[in-house]
Amino acid sequence: MATLKDVARLAGVSVKTVSNVVNGYSFVKPDNRRRVEEALEATGYRPNLGARNLRRGRTGFIALVLPELSIPYFAELAGLVIAAAQEHEWNVLIEQTFGTLAGERSALASLGPHLVDAAILSPEALQDDDFQLSVPAVLLGEHAVDVPIDRVGIDNVAAAQTAVKHLISLGRTRIAAIGAHPHRGTAALRLEGYRTALEEASLPFVDELVVPALNYHRADGAAAMKSLLDLSTPPDAVFCFNDLLAIGAMRAAAERLVRVPSDLAVVGFDNNEESAYSSPSLTSVAPDKTAIARAAVDLLHRRVEARDDALEDVQTPFSLLVRESTVAR
Amino acid sequence: MATLKDVARLAGVSVKTVSNVVNGYSFVKPDNRRRVEEALEATGYRPNLGARNLRRGRTGFIALVLPELSIPYFAELAGLVIAAAQEHEWNVLIEQTFGTLAGERSALASLGPHLVDAAILSPEALQDDDFQLSVPAVLLGEHAVDVPIDRVGIDNVAAAQTAVKHLISLGRTRIAAIGAHPHRGTAALRLEGYRTALEEASLPFVDELVVPALNYHRADGAAAMKSLLDLSTPPDAVFCFNDLLAIGAMRAAAERLVRVPSDLAVVGFDNNEESAYSSPSLTSVAPDKTAIARAAVDLLHRRVEARDDALEDVQTPFSLLVRESTVAR
DNA sequence: CTCAGTCTTTACATCGTTGGAACAACGATG
DNA sequence: CATCGTTGTTCCAACGATGTAAAGACTGAG
Numbered sequence: 001m002a003t004l005k006d007v008a009r010l011a012g013v014s015v016k017t018v019s020n021v022v023n024g025y026s027f028v029k030p031d032n033r034r035r036v037e038e039a040l041e042a043t044g045y046r047p048n049l050g051a052r053n054l055r056r057g058r059t060g061f062i063a064l065v066l067p068e069l070s071i072p073y074f075a076e077l078a079g080l081v082i083a084a085a086q087e088h089e090w091n092v093l094i095e096q097t098f099g100t101l102a103g104e105r106s107a108l109a110s111l112g113p114h115l116v117d118a119a120i121l122s123p124e125a126l127q128d129d130d131f132q133l134s135v136p137a138v139l140l141g142e143h144a145v146d147v148p149i150d151r152v153g154i155d156n157v158a159a160a161q162t163a164v165k166h167l168i169s170l171g172r173t174r175i176a177a178i179g180a181h182p183h184r185g186t187a188a189l190r191l192e193g194y195r196t197a198l199e200e201a202s203l204p205f206v207d208e209l210v211v212p213a214l215n216y217h218r219a220d221g222a223a224a225m226k227s228l229l230d231l232s233t234p235p236d237a238v239f240c241f242n243d244l245l246a247i248g249a250m251r252a253a254a255e256r257l258v259r260v261p262s263d264l265a266v267v268g269f270d271n272n273e274e275s276a277y278s279s280p281s282l283t284s285v286a287p288d289k290t291a292i293a294r295a296a297v298d299l300l301h302r303r304v305e306a307r308d309d310a311l312e313d314v315q316t317p318f319s320l321l322v323r324e325s326t327v328a329r
Numbered sequence: 330m331a332t333l334k335d336v337a338r339l340a341g342v343s344v345k346t347v348s349n350v351v352n353g354y355s356f357v358k359p360d361n362r363r364r365v366e367e368a369l370e371a372t373g374y375r376p377n378l379g380a381r382n383l384r385r386g387r388t389g390f391i392a393l394v395l396p397e398l399s400i401p402y403f404a405e406l407a408g409l410v411i412a413a414a415q416e417h418e419w420n421v422l423i424e425q426t427f428g429t430l431a432g433e434r435s436a437l438a439s440l441g442p443h444l445v446d447a448a449i450l451s452p453e454a455l456q457d458d459d460f461q462l463s464v465p466a467v468l469l470g471e472h473a474v475d476v477p478i479d480r481v482g483i484d485n486v487a488a489a490q491t492a493v494k495h496l497i498s499l500g501r502t503r504i505a506a507i508g509a510h511p512h513r514g515t516a517a518l519r520l521e522g523y524r525t526a527l528e529e530a531s532l533p534f535v536d537e538l539v540v541p542a543l544n545y546h547r548a549d550g551a552a553a554m555k556s557l558l559d560l561s562t563p564p565d566a567v568f569c570f571n572d573l574l575a576i577g578a579m580r581a582a583a584e585r586l587v588r589v590p591s592d593l594a595v596v597g598f599d600n601n602e603e604s605a606y607s608s609p610s611l612t613s614v615a616p617d618k619t620a621i622a623r624a625a626v627d628l629l630h631r632r633v634e635a636r637d638d639a640l641e642d643v644q645t646p647f648s649l650l651v652r653e654s655t656v657a658r
Numbered sequence: 659c660t661c662a663g664t665c666t667t668t669a670c671a672t673c674g675t676t677g678g679a680a681c682a683a684c685g686a687t688g
Numbered sequence: 689c690a691t692c693g694t695t696g697t698t699c700c701a702a703c704g705a706t707g708t709a710a711a712g713a714c715t716g717a718g
Contacts, residue, residue, distance in 0.1 A: 001441065001442050001443060001463070003703095003704055003705085004704065004705065004706095005704080013667075013668090014667065014668050014669080015668090015669095015704090015705085015706095016667075016668065016669085016706075016707095017666085017667060017668080019705070019706060020666095020667090020706095022705095023706085025706095027664095027665055027666055027667095028666075028667090029665090029666065029667090032666085032667085046441055046443055047443065047704085047705075048383070048443040048703085048704050048705070049388075049443055049444055049705095050379045050380075050382050050383045050388060050443070050703090050704080050705090051379075051383050051673090051703070051704035051705040051706090052704075052705050052706080053379050053673095053705090054377070054379045054380050054383055054672095054673050054674070054675090054703090054704080054705075055672075055673055055704080055705045055706045055707085056673085056705085056706075057673075059379060068408060069398070069404045069405070069407050069408035069411070070401075070404060070405045070408050070602060072399075072401065072404070072603075075398045075399060075401070075404030075407075076398070076399045078398050078404075078423075079397060079398035079399050079425060082398070082423060082424075082425060083425070091422050092422075092423065093420050093421075093422070094407070094411060094421065094423065095411075096408060096411060096412070112330065112375055113330050114330060114375055114376065114377040114378055114379065114674090115378055134330070218602070218603075218605075218606045222606070247603070247606050248606060250608065251606045251607075251608060251610075254608045273399060273547070274401075274547075274576070274603045276547075277547045277551070277576050277577060277580045278580075278607060278608070279579065279580060279583045279607070279608050281580075332673095332674055332675085333674065333675065333676095334674080342697080342698090343697065343698050343699080344674090344675085344676095344698090344699095345675095345676080345677090345697075345698065345699080346696085346697060346698080348675070348676060349676095349696095349697090351675095352676080354676095356694090356695055356696055356697095357696070357697090358695090358696065358697090361696085361697085376674085376675075377673085377674050377675070379673090379674080379675090380673070380674035380675040380676090380703090381674075381675050381676075382675090382703095383673095383674080383675075383702095383703050383704065383705090384674080384675045384676045384677085384702075384703055385675085385676070385703085386703070443704090
């Protein structure tokens, strides 16, 4: 692997001159520039990023801390973050926490200026005092924590409200919710949106219709739906706090021969790609993931470039995509 | 951020002694060791990986080059690769190529000893002479290319054959295939397995039942299925070269009110998590993704540690998971 | 023809770490 | 008591890049 030294020797100039050419700095005589460029070409020189960053005091990496790549929402988001990071010449390091406190703590502990320039975090279990960060960070989604860290995400209350209002507009009156969670801030906000929508329509808030989910996987949605279908009066609609729960719920409904949407209308949240192809296809709250990824990366870039202090809370747009799980073809 | 120098000053020893303690090397007096450990604790020292790797001539990273994270198979695989890499103290850099030749070329070009120690590649379009690699690499899956690079994957011919034999055992005689592709090696092998299974059962190979797919997304599967259903005699079974195609195919079938599995049996390939929850759930060839990830990473680790030259072709196990898309509950 | 001022290049130190050589301390050995 | 081997420690150079300061080359004005 060629180094600056090799190129310099070949071009008959000093190492620094080559460095200057590579970085487009300062004044270099046309004649030298040409020779250096030829030498660069001939040797196939590529800068050693480790060395460059050591010298510059940057690492060239940002961390993306998320629960699990096998969760479609995070996989899709990760893809978009990688694309957005590329524009700032950042590489993305993905850390999986599996949603556990231990996993999140260890991921956070491994961050630091020696490894990454900044971090995008999607924590689920962390408490306030875990956030002793040594690099700029952005939180994705809302959280139970109240820490002075930038945030990017949609308005969860409004989004949930929109979803439930849609169910109400279809004439449903016994609307269940799946995904309540004791610690997750996002869950609390979506629940609040659910409650608000019911209130606005003067529908009662029925405890037995709100089912918690400790995890947000398909299996949890199926289990929750089964318990709802076991009620003496089952719901005629269900709002799931993410698409995986909804897919699981629809699966459970199908197994009990409950028809969607006629017997049961289902709304999800996240708009995973798979939701457009399920049978029936799933109505879902669609956050603008591209906007989230871009906003998060851009925010970090500004923080790293110039430490300006105003705390930011970026609200990205969302929409409700109505599909067959609420309105039959 | 504390450096070795800070720790050394605090402990009253030389930098190298601290380095020795950190790396567990050599002999250090118990007394000094204790003092150093206290100082490490007090300063919260964490090694600067850039500097360490610069010195050691390693980068601490491996690249994972894949088409797209929003494809569930690759997302799941990426998660497993990250986990496997962690055991060798490697961080994983994910590069998305979006399955294009340009994307793959640029990803390959950006690799190099200055950035990563090794690479795991999942190319779809690259030609033989594109593989001018400067770091050890592993190819995932089979390929049309014939290059001296280690490979990890399942026996695609046998796997496809198993899938089609299963359909035949159900009494299906007009079995279609979706996913033929002019350049992809994997597609060619799966097609070969399909053909072999038909031959063994003395069933005719019918051209019109083999539908190509330029991409392997759900939309492509739906489009292909529609064309099959438009045939004067539609198939009674279909083998899709991946689960996304199968999900799309089932979706198209549902839209045409074709019942799965009674009218049409469907088999997929990859066993994505979503396939267990679709309605009906999808019968699929399940490669052992954990084994693939682990084998790939371990292989690279051996290559990096000791350059031994025997070309390896690791065959990982697979199984056929029979679900409702071929056998009704 | 000198000098100031601008442009261009170079030598050197430095980022944080580790390998190797050199050195110091030590008890054991002859 | 000189010598030795072992153990423990320090010093120095190096990885590859870049910032700084200073030196060198060139220009035009006086």
